[in-house]
Amino acid sequence: MLMERGFNTFVIVGGLTAWRKAGEPLESVPKDDLVKLPTFN
Amino acid sequence: MNSWIPLMLRHGYVLTFAILLAEAVGLPFPASIALVAAGAAIASHALGFPQVLLAAIYALLIGDSIQFWLGRKMGWSLLGFLCRLSLNPETCMLRSAESFYKRGKMTLIIAKFVPGVNTMAAPLAGSMKMRFHQFLLLDFAGSLLYTLTYLCVGFLSRDVLATVFNSFRVAGRAMEAVLLVAVIVYAVYRLVQFRKYRQYNVVPRIQVQELAARLASDQSHTVLIADVRSHGYYDVGAERIKGSIRIEPNNLDEETKSLAKNKEIYLYCT
Numbered sequence: 001m002l003m004e005r006g007f008n009t010f011v012i013v014g015g016l017t018a019w020r021k022a023g024e025p026l027e028s029v030p031k032d033d034l035v036k037l038p039t040f041n
Numbered sequence: 042m043n044s045w046i047p048l049m050l051r052h053g054y055v056l057t058f059a060i061l062l063a064e065a066v067g068l069p070f071p072a073s074i075a076l077v078a079a080g081a082a083i084a085s086h087a088l089g090f091p092q093v094l095l096a097a098i099y100a101l102l103i104g105d106s107i108q109f110w111l112g113r114k115m116g117w118s119l120l121g122f123l124c125r126l127s128l129n130p131e132t133c134m135l136r137s138a139e140s141f142y143k144r145g146k147m148t149l150i151i152a153k154f155v156p157g158v159n160t161m162a163a164p165l166a167g168s169m170k171m172r173f174h175q176f177l178l179l180d181f182a183g184s185l186l187y188t189l190t191y192l193c194v195g196f197l198s199r200d201v202l203a204t205v206f207n208s209f210r211v212a213g214r215a216m217e218a219v220l221l222v223a224v225i226v227y228a229v230y231r232l233v234q235f236r237k238y239r240q241y242n243v244v245p246r247i248q249v250q251e252l253a254a255r256l257a258s259d260q261s262h263t264v265l266i267a268d269v270r271s272h273g274y275y276d277v278g279a280e281r282i283k284g285s286i287r288i289e290p291n292n293l294d295e296e297t298k299s300l301a302k303n304k305e306i307y308l309y310c311t
Contacts, residue, residue: 002306003244005297010247012266012309016282019309022249025283033287034279037117037135038142040171 053079053088058096065104067160073191080195094188101153101184102177105163109176112167119164141165149179153187252307265304270311282309 002009012019020026057079064072076097082088112119141148145166152162166176255264266285281287288296288308300306 001293002297002308005293006302007297007300008302008305010245010305010307012252012307013246013248015309016268016270016280016311018249019282020280022253024249024253026280027283029279029281035135037138037169039169040142040145040166040175 053082054092054096057093058100061097061100062104064159065101065163066107076188076191077195077198080192080197081199082195083192084196084199090192093192097188097192098181098184101188102180105180105184106173106177108160108163109167109171109173109180112164113170114167115164116168119168137161137165138169141169145169145171146179149176150183150186153183154190247307263303263305264307265301266307266309268310269308285309 014021057075060070060075061072063070079088079093079097083090083093141162148158149162149166152158163176163180252264252266255261266282267288268281268285269288269290288300
């Protein structure tokens, strides 16, 4: 769908798992990006 | 059903416990039929009511507690996994969570009567951090209601079980037909989706090492790494590729407004 909109798009083979396995740098997901699903507590 | 009754007479308590425990941990075992058979066995004085009740309640509480703690440990990933089968996983997760939050207590009491909800209720309560003693209390009420209902059905209908069994068989056949149609419709839908999006299989792929090298080169300013996992997959403490941004796949119109067309966008999910 991004390609349809004219973006030059690639897919990372293996995704986050492969990135982690390769020892490449990671960061914590920023709090603003977390969706606050409801909890009882 | 007829074959269940002699089995119940021979191994009643152990069988009741085992089948209910299996169903409570999510395995497809016919717990309600086992309880109806146990009810018939109680009516025949072959089994004792208190012992059957205790075996059933213990099994359900143990199984549900396992599911509860599994949900607590796995967080939202369990709900994410269950919602993968839905047409819109993101909406499925949000709606399930909100619905359970609003009606969670009542849901836990009646969940055992509703296939599917039964499997999800205990892990959802765990994921949503319900207090364990509260869960246990509600689950006890639900287990008691469920057990007593089916035991009563078996107890009262001992003499008409054969008739009921025939009705079950007819209803079962109708259910099988409905299920078959549903599976075919779903398969056709997936096939249409597959054909529709087959053209995107040509999206270029890149190995991690190749991308890492590109990031280390003087071309790094053209690289944009985008996380396209669903929001719902995120739990506090979740990680992502350093420097990546989020693109919400269900909200592409809005998301693409801020994307630069002169960049190479590298997408990843889990």
